[in-house]
Every structure is written in structure tokens, then in C-alpha cells.
Amino acid sequence: MTEPNNAIALNKERNIGSFYTSLQNFEDGQRVGNMISQSSMVPDAYKGNLANCMIALEYAAKMKISPTDVMQNLVTVKGKLSWSATFIISMVNGCGLYSRLKFKVENKGDLNNMSCYAYTTELETGDLLEGTTITMQMAKGEGWTNNKKWQNMPEQMLKYRAASFFAREHCPELLNGIHSSEEVEDFAKGSPLDNIPSLDPSQYEVVEETFEDAETIIEEVKTQVVQEEVQETVINDTIEETEQLNLFEKKAQEVKQENKTDDLKQEKISDCGF
Numbered sequence: 001m002t003e004p005n006n007a008i009a010l011n012k013e014r015n016i017g018s019f020y021t022s023l024q025n026f027e028d029g030q031r032v033g034n035m036i037s038q039s040s041m042v043p044d045a046y047k048g049n050l051a052n053c054m055i056a057l058e059y060a061a062k063m064k065i066s067p068t069d070v071m072q073n074l075v076t077v078k079g080k081l082s083w084s085a086t087f088i089i090s091m092v093n094g095c096g097l098y099s100r101l102k103f104k105v106e107n108k109g110d111l112n113n114m115s116c117y118a119y120t121t122e123l124e125t126g127d128l129l130e131g132t133t134i135t136m137q138m139a140k141g142e143g144w145t146n147n148k149k150w151q152n153m154p155e156q157m158l159k160y161r162a163a164s165f166f167a168r169e170h171c172p173e174l175l176n177g178i179h180s181s182e183e184v185e186d187f188a189k190g191s192p193l194d195n196i197p198s199l200d201p202s203q204y205e206v207v208e209e210t211f212e213d214a215e216t217i218i219e220e221v222k223t224q225v226v227q228e229e230v231q232e233t234v235i236n237d238t239i240e241e242t243e244q245l246n247l248f249e250k251k252a253q254e255v256k257q258e259n260k261t262d263d264l265k266q267e268k269i270s271d272c273g274f
Contacts, residue, residue, distance in 0.1 A: 057070075075181050108155065111154060116161075117130055
């Protein structure tokens with residue numbers, strides 16, 4: 001019986017695709033990553049950065065694609081990993097599950113009503129698969145049009161977004177839970193929270209004092225409102241009492257006048273000798 005080739009046996013023992021299953025695999029990954037980080041042909045984010053190269057190698061192994069493809073298309077936007085939309089389209093086209101991804105654009109050129117959806121045919125079943133329809137109204141409502149790309153090339157951005165939605169609906173395993181870079185940019189620009197400037201620690205005390213002043217003002221306003229309500233109540237009560245006094249006085253005058261009339265009648269009767 002022949003002895004197995006040592007190199008083949010070693011490769012079977014190691015799972016070269018995962019760097020975290022053993023110390024040996026991790027060291028192998030480091031050697032590969034270090035070599036790649038020294039290349040002048042990789043994007044700047046990977047030059048001299050072994051950690052970034054290790055992440056790219058891990059995704060490449062997981063997705064069974066070239067590390068170069070990952071490094072060319074995996075970018076960080078607002079601290080989040082993202083794929084370029086063109087890479088998402090190429091992954092759908094190259095996965096072997098579908099015919100080439102196509103796009104249906106309606107109301108072309110109408111910046112208010114233009115829409116687009118991606119579609120293809122599933123090779124195994126022959127079924128027609130359609131993605132979510134992306135409209136300009138949706139883009140405006142979500143704040144995506146704050147990104148100048150939507151203003152300068154709206155049709156292309158509709159296609160990119162339609163492709164991303166299609167992939168998440170029908171083949172999310174290709175994306176590994178990562179959004180497109182165009183989406184991440186739009187989410188960032190569309191969120192009002194991202195427009196809030198960050199505070200320098202030296203400003204915290206000023207902010208706290210401002211809040212304290214605001215609370216004091218609010219309490220003063222509340223006190224003033226209560227006082228005004230009390231004053232209004234007192235005024236209303238005074239007016240009501242005054243009206244009642246006027247009525248009493250008027251009634252008293254009437255009674256006095258009646259008594260005076262009765263006295264005059266009584267005097268006349270007395271004068272007549274009755």
C-alpha cells in the first residue's frame with residue numbers, strides 16, 4: 001500500500017478556508033495576508049494593513065471567490081462594510097443560479113415618477129423572478145435623493161438599488177448580510193441623526209448649563225401661567241360679585257321707591273280724614 005502524499009494529507013487535515021479553526025490555519029492566513037499587504041496593486045485600505053487583509057481573506061474563503069475581488073469591492077462606509085452595487089450584480093450573474101439580471105425602467109426620464117425593478121429567470125425551475133420596484137417617490141421619501149448621485153444619474157441609481165433589493169430578496173447568501181455601498185451612503189445622508197455635530201468634551205458643561213437654564217425658564221413659565229390663571233380667577237370672581245352687588249343695590253332702590261310711594265299714599269289718606 002502506497003503512502004499518501006504528505007502535502008495532500010496536510011491540506012485535508014487543515015481547512016485552509018477558515019483561519020479561526022486552528023492556530024496553524026491562523027498562522028497560514030497571516031502569512032498570506034502579510035504577502036498581500038505588501039502588494040502595490042491592492043487598494044489603499046489593505047496596503048500594509050494585515051488585519052484588513054485577514055478580513056478580506058476570510059470573506060473570500062467563505063464566498064469561494066478571489067481575495068482580489070473582495071478587496072476591490074468590499075469598502076467601508078460610515079464604519080460599515082459594504083459591497084459595490086456592480087459587484088452585487090456580478091455575483092448574481094456569476095452564481096450559476098439565474099440568467100443574467102435585467103432591469104425594467106418605467107416612466108424613463110420623469111424625475112418624479114420613474115421606477116425600476118430587477119428581474120431574471122431561475123435556471124433550475126424556469127420561474128421568472130422579480131425584485132421590489134424602486135421608485136423616485138420612494139427615493140425622495142427615504143431621503144436617498146440627498147445624495148447628489150441621485151440628482152445627477154437617477155436612472156443608474158434606481159438600477160443599483162433594484163439590484164441590491166433583488167439580491168436580498170432572492171439570494172441573500174451571496175451578500176452575507178452586507179448592504180451595497182450606495183445604500184449605506186444614502187442611509188447616512190438620509191438620516192437626520194448624522195447631521196447632528198459631535199460635541200467636544202469641553203462643551204459638555206456648557207450643554208448641561210444650557211439644559212439647566214432651560215429647565216429654570218420652563219419652571220418660571222409654569223409659575224407665571226399658574227399666577228395668571230389665579231389672577232384671572234380672582235378677576236372673574238370680583239366681576240361676578242360686583243354684578244351681584246349691583247343687582248342687590250338695584251333691588252334695594254326699587255324697594256325703597258316702593259316704600260316711599262306707600263308713605264305718600266298713607267299721608268294723603270290721613271289728610272282726607274280717613
